Amino acid sequence: MLSFTCACGGPIVFDDLSCGKCGTDIGYDPVARKLGPQDPALRFCAHRHAPAACNWMLAPTDPDGGICMSCRTTRIVPDPDRPRNVERLRKLENAKRRVLFNVQAMGLPIVARTEEPQHGLAFDFLESLEGGHRVMTGHAGGVITIDVAEADDDYRERNRQSLLEPYRTVLGHLRHELGHYYWDVIVWGTPWHEAFRNLFGDERAHYGEALRQHYANGPPAEWRQRYISSYAASHPWEDWAETFAHYLHLRSTLETIASYRLDTSSVPLQLVPFGPEGLYCQEPEAAGTAFLAWVNTSRVITTVLNEAARSMGQPDTYPFTLTTAMVTKLHFVHCAILGERVTETPVPPSSLQVPPTMVP
Numbered sequence: 001m002l003s004f005t006c007a008c009g010g011p012i013v014f015d016d017l018s019c020g021k022c023g024t025d026i027g028y029d030p031v032a033r034k035l036g037p038q039d040p041a042l043r044f045c046a047h048r049h050a051p052a053a054c055n056w057m058l059a060p061t062d063p064d065g066g067i068c069m070s071c072r073t074t075r076i077v078p079d080p081d082r083p084r085n086v087e088r089l090r091k092l093e094n095a096k097r098r099v100l101f102n103v104q105a106m107g108l109p110i111v112a113r114t115e116e117p118q119h120g121l122a123f124d125f126l127e128s129l130e131g132g133h134r135v136m137t138g139h140a141g142g143v144i145t146i147d148v149a150e151a152d153d154d155y156r157e158r159n160r161q162s163l164l165e166p167y168r169t170v171l172g173h174l175r176h177e178l179g180h181y182y183w184d185v186i187v188w189g190t191p192w193h194e195a196f197r198n199l200f201g202d203e204r205a206h207y208g209e210a211l212r213q214h215y216a217n218g219p220p221a222e223w224r225q226r227y228i229s230s231y232a233a234s235h236p237w238e239d240w241a242e243t244f245a246h247y248l249h250l251r252s253t254l255e256t257i258a259s260y261r262l263d264t265s266s267v268p269l270q271l272v273p274f275g276p277e278g279l280y281c282q283e284p285e286a287a288g289t290a291f292l293a294w295v296n297t298s299r300v301i302t303t304v305l306n307e308a309a310r311s312m313g314q315p316d317t318y319p320f321t322l323t324t325a326m327v328t329k330l331h332f333v334h335c336a337i338l339g340e341r342v343t344e345t346p347v348p349p350s351s352l353q354v355p356p357t358m359v360p
Contacts, residue, residue, distance in 0.1 A: 001098065001252060003259040004035040012036070014101070015094050017048070017055050027057040028097075030069050030104065047071045051086040052093040063115065070097045072112035075122040078148045085127065088151040092125050095170040099178060102248050105255075106337050108182060113142060121181060137173055139180035146173060164230075166319035172245060179244030180237065182337075187240070192336045199280070199332055200243075201236035210235040226325045243329045247337075249318070250298040250330075257301055267300050278327035280335055291334055295327055 004012045010021025012035055018025050019037075027044050028035045038044060038057065046066035047054040056068035063072070074093070078085040100110055113120035124145045126135040135147040149155040150170055160168035187196050197203070214234035223233040232242035257264070273296040279288045302318035309317045322330075 001101070001256045001259065002033075002035075003261075007037050014098060015053075015055065017053065027055045028101075029057050029059075030101075031059050033101075033104070045071055047093075051077075051080050051089040053090050054093060054097070056097065069110060069112070070100050072114060073100070073110070073121050073123055074125065075113065075143070076124040076126060078125055078127040082127065084152065085148065088148040089125060091151040091170060092146060092148065095174055096123060098252075099171060099174045099248070102175075102252050103178065103182070106251075108337065109185065119185070137177070139177045142181060142184070144174070144177040144181065146170075146177075166229075166316075172249075175245035175248045176241045178248075179241035182244065183237065183240050186336050186339070190339075192339060195332070196240070196336075197236070199329060200239045203236045205235060207235055207237065224321070225323050228320060228322075228326050228329075239329070240333075243326070244333050246320070246326075247330050247333045250295070250302075253301060253305075253318075254294060254298055264297060264300050264304075267304060269300055269303055271296070271299055271303070274322075274324060274327050278324045278331070280328050280331040288331075291331055295322070295330065 001014055004014070006012050006019040006022060006024060006026060008019060008022040008024065010019050012019055012026055014028070014035060016026055016035070024037050025044075026035060026037055027042070027048075029039060029042060035055075041060060042057040043066065045054040045056045045058060045068035047068075052071060052074070054068060054071055056070050058066070058068050062069070065072075070093070074096070077089055080086050080089070104110055111120045113122035120142060122143045124143060125148050126145060127148045128135045135145065135149075137147050137150060138145055150159075150173055156168050156170075159165075187193055211234055214231070219227070219230040219233035223230055227233045227239060228242050228246050232239040274292055276282060276288060276292070278295075279291065282288055299322065305317040306319070309315060
């Protein structure tokens with residue numbers, strides 16, 4: 001996330017609808033990637049005063065309909081007349097806009113399913129109703145389904161404890177499921193595909209059986225050395241999605257720190273840095289050096305943030321420990337994202353032959 005300033009000089013943040021200093025209506029321009037007063041050439045999203053509380057703007061070239069790039073990716077929303085759903089949708093849409101801001105900054109394509117029916121992206125925000133089917137958070141064929149109850153702190157915390165998870169957030173769900181979507185976009189059928197199998201494992205392993213084994217027997221004993229989370233150990237697709245999510249976690253945190261010009265150079269921490277042995281590939285050398293600096297700085301930042309959270313009596317901000325094996329996977333994700341874009345790909349098997357990837 002970036003630091004934004006209103007035309008009056010007052011500070012504004014990404015979710016703001018108006019400036020707290022001068023009261024001017026503000027919005028986010030996804031083309032210029034700027035937050036500020038409305039450009040006369042742009043329109044505010046039609047969902048600005050809806051439950052989504054969207055503060056994005058539309059460019060003159062956007063499709064008719066009056067809704068922004070982010071809102072066009074939302075396909076289904078919960079009934080706003082039911083308890084909690086208005087607040088749930090506001091939280092979900094706020095989180096989605098932040099994540100789309102992240103992936104847009106990385107140059108990844110964001111195309112709504114209404115504009116590209118075969119490969120486009122859609123979000124279904126669904127509610128489990130008494131007597132109906134239980135909603136499962138997951139991804140299938142470009143459609144990301146989120147159980148809207150995940151926006152409730154009490155529900156999410158119960159699930160976190162029952163599944164022995166150190167961390168469970170709406171942002172985390174969205175980043176994880178987008179990891180599945182972008183696997184289809186940047187790995188499937190590209191030169192990265194075989195390299196993915198060599199590092200993460202063969203995704204053709206039966207997905208449903210792998211999850212059954214994971215929930216029945218738990219992760220392998222040594223999982224903490226090889227995987228960013230226990231769930232990542234369940235199947236190569238989940239390993240990628242968890243690694244992708246953590247790449248976004250760390251990248252977004254570091255970009256925020258840098259944007260606010262917080263200096264970490266004098267932090268008194270003696271951490272053994274990760275070296276070139278942790279890189280997926282050694283060339284180009286300068287890019288690898290920059291990535292390692294990024295990862296090693298993130299360790300300093302997350303250590304400080306964890307101590308600050310403990311000082312407030314809160315859980316750790318980033319309750320994970322990186323290893324060399326995890327850094328290699330993070331670097332693979334980094335390289336794949338920055339690699340050649342594939343504009344035309346066959347429909348991947350994850351869209352056709354397996355159930356949605358699920359986070360219970």
